[in-house]
Amino acid sequence: EVQLVESGGGLVKPGGSLRLSCAASGFTFSSYSMNWVRQAPGKGLEWVSSISSSSSYIYYADSVKGRFTISRDNAKNSLYLQMNSLRAEDTAVYYCASREIVGATWEAFDIWGQGTMVTVSS
Amino acid sequence: EIVLTQSPGTLSLSPGERATLSCRASQSVSSSYLAWYQQKPGQAPRLLIYGASSRATGIPDRFSGSGSGTDFTLTISRLEPEDFAVYYCQQYGSPPRDTFGQGTKLEIK
Numbered sequence: 001e002v003q004l005v006e007s008g009g010g011l012v013k014p015g016g017s018l019r020l021s022c023a024a025s026g027f028t029f030s031s032y033s034m035n036w037v038r039q040a041p042g043k044g045l046e047w048v049s050s051i052s053s054s055s056s057y058i059y060y061a062d063s064v065k066g067r068f069t070i071s072r073d074n075a076k077n078s079l080y081l082q083m084n085s086l087r088a089e090d091t092a093v094y095y096c097a098s099r100e101i102v103g104a105t106w107e108a109f110d111i112w113g114q115g116t117m118v119t120v121s122s
Numbered sequence: 123e124i125v126l127t128q129s130p131g132t133l134s135l136s137p138g139e140r141a142t143l144s145c146r147a148s149q150s151v152s153s154s155y156l157a158w159y160q161q162k163p164g165q166a167p168r169l170l171i172y173g174a175s176s177r178a179t180g181i182p183d184r185f186s187g188s189g190s191g192t193d194f195t196l197t198i199s200r201l202e203p204e205d206f207a208v209y210y211c212q213q214y215g216s217p218p219r220d221t222f223g224q225g226t227k228l229e230i231k
Contacts, residue, residue, distance in 0.1 A: 035218070045159075045167065045210055047220035059218050095166055099214075106218040108157035110178065112166035 002026035002111055004096050009116030016086050016120070022079040022096030022113055030054075030074040033101050035109060036081050038092035038118075048094070049081065052101060064090075086120045093117050124149055124213050128223035134231040141198040143226045145211035150191045155215040158187055158196045161225075162207045170209075171196060198228075206230050 008020040022034070036048040049070040050059045058070055069082040079096050094116050097109035125148040135141055145156065154174035159167035169178040171187035174194055184199045198205055211223040 033218075037220075044224050045212070045222040047218070047222070050218040057217070104216040105153075105155065106214055106216055106220075108169055108172040108178075108212065108214055109159075109167075110169050110172075112168070114166055 004098065004111055004113035006094065006096050006113045006116035009094065009118045011119045011121065012086055013122050014087060014120055017082070017084045018086065018118060020081040020083065020094055020096075020116060020118070022081075024077045024079070024098070027098070027111070029077040029098075032098040033106060034070075034072055034079040035097045035099060036070065036079075037095045037097055037109065037112075038090075039095070039115075040089075040092045043092075046092075050106060051079070083118070086118075088120050091118060091120050123219065124151065124221050126211050126213060126221055126223035128209075128211060128226045130226060131224075132227045132229060134229050135201055136231045137201050137203055139201050141196075141201055141205070141228055143196040143209055143228070145189075145194040145196070145223050147192040147194070147213060151194075151213045152215055154190050155213055156187075156189070156194050157212045157214060158185075159210045159212065160205075160207050161210065167210065201228075203230075 003025045005023045035050045051070045067085045071080045096113045098111040099109050100107045127146045129144045156174045158171040161167040175187045186197050188195050208225045208227050
């Protein structure tokens with residue numbers, strides 16, 4: 001079964017740090033781009049970050065650039081998001097999602113995890 | 123950044139009716155790199171349509187997408203009870219600077 005399982009969410013104080021993980025199974029993880037997408041409570045979806053299959057290409061939304069770091073370990077079929085200098089507005093469910101890169105195009109997100117909740121509050 | 127505006131915000135229909143959801147982009151979406159997702163409460167989004175009109179694997183043929191440039195439409199030909207959910211459009215491409223619409227809630231009338 002194709003599956004993505006996030007972990008590492010929780011309650012953290014403003015200015016704190018958290019590291020999210022996403023474990024993949026059921027597909028060739030090393031062949032896919034991996035991504036983080038978040039959703040604030042009661043709000044819509046926001047793309048956060050993307051990493052190519054070999055980690056050669058990494059992109060961030062302006063809202064997290066300089067504070068978040070995406071990485072992956074293909075040997076462990078795992079994706080990570082290191083979140084530093086957290087703010088109240090980072091409170092959201094964080095989803096990992098996979099997508100193919102066809103030619104130069106980063107395609108739509110075809111596999112999603114169930115999400116992990118991050119709450120930034122004092 | 124391409125801004126996507128979805129309308130209506132809420133659509134109230136009955137099972138068996140036809141649903142038409144709109145997504146308008148602030149500038150042309152290159153090569154129709156436009157996707158639609160369905161999200162039910164407490165669940166992750168599910169990919170329905172990519173490339174503006176191609177159905178994802180396992181998606182029933184009552185779901186169809188159309189449009190190009192700045193105007194896109196998701197049509198559900200005959201609503202089933204399980205179709206009532208929130209729908210998001212997304213533009214993607216290269217490099218990844220994905221943006222999503224604010225969502226349309228499809229509710230039972």
